[in-house]
Amino acid sequence: MRRRHRFYRHVFVVSLLVMASMPLPYPFRRLALSGTAVLIGLLAVELGQPVRPHQTRRHWSDTLYRWSGLAGIVFQLIWMASPTTFAFVGFPVLLVITLFIFWSLKRLLICLAQETRIGMPVLSGAVAGYLLLGISGGLLFGVMETVAPGSFLNESQGGRELVLSQLPLNAAGLQVWSLDFTRIHYFAFVSLTTVGYGDIIPGTPPAQMASVALSICGPLYLAIVMGLLISRYTLQSEEEQALLTERESAPPAPPPRSGADSDGP
16 A cells, blocks of 8 residues: 555656646756656556555556556657657557556556545545646647647647647758647647637547547546545545544543552452
């Protein structure tokens, strides 16, 4: 349990650091892109442990989960190092990262369901799962924009491409790592929270369906986690109330006998 709570805190801190790097001046905000690889690695290591109740040995699915996380990191690094003209290498990133993130959320919910007491570590893990959805959604949207330019349009700039419109004309050899994905991460969180300001819109059917899917996942995650935490907190309150009632109804202990009242030998 201590290791699980430590993992909750770690993934929460890493998620906050990734988000905190997004508003930094360019090029420091590019750290958010590499921070997602660190986040995936942390999930693969910690959630790759046995997570099912009463599970003492690692199952084959645990090993497969770890390998899928490693594959996601490798594909992401290859995509980041590729020039914008060869960004089609992002297709494996879309497939593997999507599978890994949903698998991670499932394993995280299994861990949260085993918690009997609700404290700050458990709340940190629940919030980290929500931030993970937004960060991974921004990563996947960024990959879609490089694979199919024009997937997301900036309506505040007359419907221009959201990411690639910032490139110079001679940017054929520019690496994906050099792009600024802050606005597309912003759109991911706007979709996740179902706010929908309208300043950025998905311009292609795949991007539209991906935005709808993220918009569904946000409220669905909140509903599942809130129901889980509320039920655990209710059970915790009932146990504490029952223990308090038992202590109040217990007969008082007899006073200790003094030395004068004790029987002699």
